Structure formats: structure tokens, C-alpha cells
Amino acid sequence: MKIAMGADHAGYRLKDVIIPFIESLGHQVEDLGCHCGDSVDYPDYALAVCEKVTAGEADKGILICGTGIGMTIAANKVPGIRCALVHDLFSAKATREHNDSNVLAMGERVIGPGVAQEIVSIWLGTEFSEGPRHQNRVGKIKELEDRFTLHP
Numbered sequence: 001m002k003i004a005m006g007a008d009h010a011g012y013r014l015k016d017v018i019i020p021f022i023e024s025l026g027h028q029v030e031d032l033g034c035h036c037g038d039s040v041d042y043p044d045y046a047l048a049v050c051e052k053v054t055a056g057e058a059d060k061g062i063l064i065c066g067t068g069i070g071m072t073i074a075a076n077k078v079p080g081i082r083c084a085l086v087h088d089l090f091s092a093k094a095t096r097e098h099n100d101s102n103v104l105a106m107g108e109r110v111i112g113p114g115v116a117q118e119i120v121s122i123w124l125g126t127e128f129s130e131g132p133r134h135q136n137r138v139g140k141i142k143e144l145e146d147r148f149t150l151h152p
């Protein structure tokens, strides 16, 4: 898979640990920054990653900031993005199976690299449960998005 990754100044260290791990799983990573501790704005990186996913230039996206919360809020404003904030292994599996999440967010100030790697491994390795229940619910999320998206 092609994975787009982005982080702010509070998440780039974890991003830089996760990238070689993802590559070791056989995936390709596009690193959209940031690359140092200079203060930046997380919505800019959320947008860059989400645009790659919605354009089909990446299969999935991963976002990291201090808490993961700002990235999640910003990412879920982009039509077509279902971003899940995950800090435990159960949720990593459940959000792929139930929500078909296409972007994963984590907080560098919340979890360590070991747990983050396990989360990423499970999230990338779990398929959406194609059953009608979950498809119906994800379809309703799309309906909400269509209803509140302004069309020029």
C-alpha cells in the first residue's frame, strides 16, 4: 500500500520512527513533513495527507500531533476522509472493521513508539467488514457529509 504521512512539531519524532517500521512491513511511505521542532500548524499537514488520500495518490494516511486530536478534527473536515484517533490495539482493529477509517491519527505525547507501531501494524492489516450493517452506517456518514458540504 501507499501511505501518506504527516505530523506537526509535536509529532514528527514519532512519525520518523513509524516510517521505517511501515516500510519494513512492505508498504511505501510518502513523508509530507514536518521535519523538525519548529512550530507549525497541524491543519496544514492534515490537509496535505487527506488530499493525497482523496485524490487516490495514497491508499491510506497517518497523522501525528501532540494529542492526535487536532489532526483528527481537521482531517474529518475533508470530504471522503474517515479519520480515527487511536491509542489502543482494540480500537485499531475495530475502526478498520466497523468504520472503514482511511486515516489514522495518534498523539506522540500520549503513547510510546512500541504501542504506536503495533497500532499501525493492526490498522494497516485489518480489512473493513463488508457486512450490510457496517456498510449502511458508513453510507450514512457519507450522507451527512453530502448534506453539510457546500457545493459551489
Ligand code: RB5
Binding pocket: 008, 010, 011, 042, 065, 066, 067, 068, 069, 070, 071
Ligand atoms: C501543539 O502544541 C499541539 O497543540 C498539537 O500538536 C496537537 O496536540 C493539537 O491537537
